Amino acid sequence: MxxxxxxxxxxxxxxxxxxxxxxxxxxxxxxxxxxxxxxxxxxxxxxxxxxxxxLHLLPGAIDVHVHFRDPGYDYKETWESGTAAAAMGGTTTVFEMPNTHPPTADPAAVADKLERAHSNAYVDFGVYGLLAENNVDQLEALAEAGVIGYKCFMGNTFGNLPSPSTGAMLEAFERIAPLGLRTSLHAETASIMAWRYERLKAAQRNDALAHVAARPSVVAVEAVARAAILSEWSGARIHVLHVSSGAELRPMAEAKARGVDITAETCPHYLRFNTDDYARLGSVIRVNPPVREAHDSDALWRGLADGTLDMIATDHAPHLPEEKHNDVIWDADCGFPGVETQMSLMLDSVNAGQLSLCDYVRISSVAPARAWGLHPAKGRIGVGADADIALVDMARAETIDQNMLHSVNARISPFHGMRVTGVPVHTLVGGRFVMRDRRLVAEARGQGRNVKRIQNMPAADVRNADRTLAAELARAPGAAS
The missing domain is CATH 2.30.40.10 (Urease, subunit C, domain 1)
Structure with a gap:
């Protein structure tokens, strides 16, 4: 050039x-x-x-897992406040989840959400389409409407969207595989959790650790293994969200060794906290899947180091403070804001020697850009790339203060009061400052762009195309030739 x-x-x-x-x-x-x-x-x-x-110049973080609650739950978060938080945290691209109201399950819902994002976003964005039992016939139309990929809730979480049956998942994977798009999975088995929840609740186990008891790591191990088998059969690309346990690493590593196109993320709260923190944080720490034992945190760090875990994300899931505080753990909403604090928490870990700064760039930007077909436009500071840059001060120390978060309606965080060293001080998106000197640039609202414009997923390795449900139905008597 x-x-x-x-x-x-x-x-x-x-x-x-x-x-x-x-x-x-x-x-x-x-x-x-x-x-x-x-x-x-x-x-x-x-x-x-x-x-x-x-200062160090890093490619802006790409967070493939945020919930901005708009439409339907915008009293918790909006595209404006959520992307403002992202800008303040050095995150320059976000992928937003479909469990809004209405869910992002058809082209009309996609168009509505994209309009809201275009009008309000400080940073670049993509939106997920829902993969559910009742919209399998909409998956191709969702791709045409501009989704960045799909989200499948194998286990229940906020919004209570029904988990699809394994049969519906397989047909969905068979239909998605030729599109090349990636499906992100809330990989917990719904039936196990529902069974345990009812038994524990009936026994009046209302303490915070009952949430962990209702969702033991086997629910994630089973779901990851099952999804990997369906991916292996169909050739569909999958991504495992919010990996919380060391036990999940084995089925993921085995699937990768078999050639399954599977990627995975973990989140700062699974690296920073363990069950010892429940007594201190109570219902504030409730999240799906739950924070687990100290040995799980140690295993997740090893997974990031050896590549079994590809990336860091946040599962940014804001709720009002009064929705988070409850002595009965089942009545406290699950999740908390995370997109504004992720980079500082991970840079603090860099300073503590738990990973290198180059490792952080790999897991926060390069890996997600490659997995979703955004590289080389995203994930690097090089000629021809989008000028998405986080300028960080590795020596600057700050204390995380939930009262200063830009998720203005959801200012409650388990990281409140934590001292961190390493802070993003300026953020650029598309060459323009959206955060400068630790202050949001208000005029940057609405400048974020849909990253679908640059997405270039390579052709998928479609498998068993002659044995898909569609292929078998085509052989039925009277089927159109």
């Missing part, structure tokens, strides 16, 4: 971080794209020059 005569912005003095190395360089940005990376004296003239001395 020829160096332009003049550009919008040059960032100089900082250290660029990729998933493999760090180096001092300047970055030239024009019309939303990175047009040059190199020594400062080689940069073109610029309308603005920004001094990033002492």
């Amino acid at each position: 020829n160096k332009p005569q003049s550009v919008d912005l040059v960032i100089h003095g900082g250290t660029i971080v990729s998933d493999t190395h760090q180096f001092a360089a300047s970055v030239a940005i024009d019309n939303g794209l990175i047009v040059a990376v190199g020594a400062d004296h080689t940069m073109p003239a610029a309308t603005e020059r920004f001094d990033a001395s002492g």
